[in-house]
Amino acid sequence: MNISVRFTEPEDAPHLNNWFLQPDVLHYFPMDNVREVEDAVRVWMCCVPLQAGLTASADGLPCGMATLYVSSYEKLRHQSLFSIIVDEKFRGKGVGTELIRSLKKLAIEKFNLEILHLEVYEGNPAIRLYLREGFVKYGRQAHFIKEQPGKYRAKLYMQMRLK
Amino acid sequence: MKKREKLTDSAAFDLRYTHLDDGPALRSWLEAAHMLDWFPMSTPIEVDNALQVWLGFCRLNSSLTATYEGSPCAVGTLFLMPYRKVAHHCLFKIIVAPEFQRRGIGTAILRNLKHLAKNFFHLELMHIEFFTGNPIEALLKKERFREFARQEHFVKQGDRYWGRILMECDL
Numbered sequence: 282m283n284i285s286v287r288f289t290e291p292e293d294a295p296h297l298n299n300w301f302l303q304p305d306v307l308h309y310f311p312m313d314n315v316r317e318v319e320d321a322v323r324v325w326m327c328c329v330p331l332q333a334g335l336t337a338s339a340d341g342l343p344c345g346m347a348t349l350y351v352s353s354y355e356k357l358r359h360q361s362l363f364s365i366i367v368d369e370k371f372r373g374k375g376v377g378t379e380l381i382r383s384l385k386k387l388a389i390e391k392f393n394l395e396i397l398h399l400e401v402y403e404g405n406p407a408i409r410l411y412l413r414e415g416f417v418k419y420g421r422q423a424h425f426i427k428e429q430p431g432k433y434r435a436k437l438y439m440q441m442r443l444k
Numbered sequence: 445m446k447k448r449e450k451l452t453d454s455a456a457f458d459l460r461y462t463h464l465d466d467g468p469a470l471r472s473w474l475e476a477a478h479m480l481d482w483f484p485m486s487t488p489i490e491v492d493n494a495l496q497v498w499l500g501f502c503r504l505n506s507s508l509t510a511t512y513e514g515s516p517c518a519v520g521t522l523f524l525m526p527y528r529k530v531a532h533h534c535l536f537k538i539i540v541a542p543e544f545q546r547r548g549i550g551t552a553i554l555r556n557l558k559h560l561a562k563n564f565f566h567l568e569l570m571h572i573e574f575f576t577g578n579p580i581e582a583l584l585k586k587e588r589f590r591e592f593a594r595q596e597h598f599v600k601q602g603d604r605y606w607g608r609i610l611m612e613c614d615l
Contacts, residue, residue, distance in 0.1 A: 286543060299457060311525075311527045311529055311530045312527055312529075313527060313528045313529045314528070317526070317527050317528070320526065324602065351492070352484075354484040354485060354486065354490055355486050355487065355490070356484055356485075356601055357468065357598070357599065357600075358485050358600075359597075359600045360598065360600075368540070387550060395597070395600075396598075398595065408542050415538070417512065419593055419594060419595050419596075420592055420593020420594065420610060421571065421592060421593070422571070422592050422593065422610070422612065423592070424532075424533065424569060425533070426457050426529045426530060427529055427530070427532045427568075438593045438595065438610075442597075
């Protein structure tokens, strides 16, 4: 499988929408329904004019995306939160690793970032990837997601220094 | 810093929902010397954008304004979450006019925000993020907030860095 990475384009939005709606994916995101997913896709796609988002393709077909949420505040512009998603059909094939490494490169070379950070929900298999890529946990919010009365999922805060 | 005379027992002190008309007062506090040290904004455009988001919560009645002799002296706002699975908690912000600080107004507005969050919006938790060194940390500890995250080097100005602290409280 040949994986290539390019800047995200507006035409990628329907793929992102579909990946969010794949079975079990929303366990690991704060959105809960189609309307909330549309809103999250709209926010994600704000990266396009800034060239802050990347799309991975396998043999020409989009299979994952990652984006930096570059801060609009000058004081916070040396660090950025990011999000990543991989099509379920392409998980475990190195797409996530390739996207994270490309995003780190973009963060350093284009945005001169010093810190990359992320928020991930406990139980998400992607945590293994983040640890392997050098991210370190700096916080945990126990009751962030309420899945049903009395049942919560924690949010973990992780970051890594780029410089 | 010495604590000054408490104003919240005075008949001149009151609390009401925030109006869009409170915008100029809020802006003037943010523009006071050193106030922006505790906020992410640093330019007039950034302040404009932040105020627009902040005051947008007036429409949901999730923001309170403290007044003294009828004039605004503090604002506290619940930034309600837009997604259903996370709607049981929210971020909040508080600002007290410089000349009214250390007079019990921050405590009063925080306690009333907690009441609003619990009894009107049926929230289970409230959380706040602030930069290291912000004197609000002492108030939050007194009001039984607990730290759940601390990120070093979150803010950068010139060659200097500050961290951010996240604290939450059960309602």
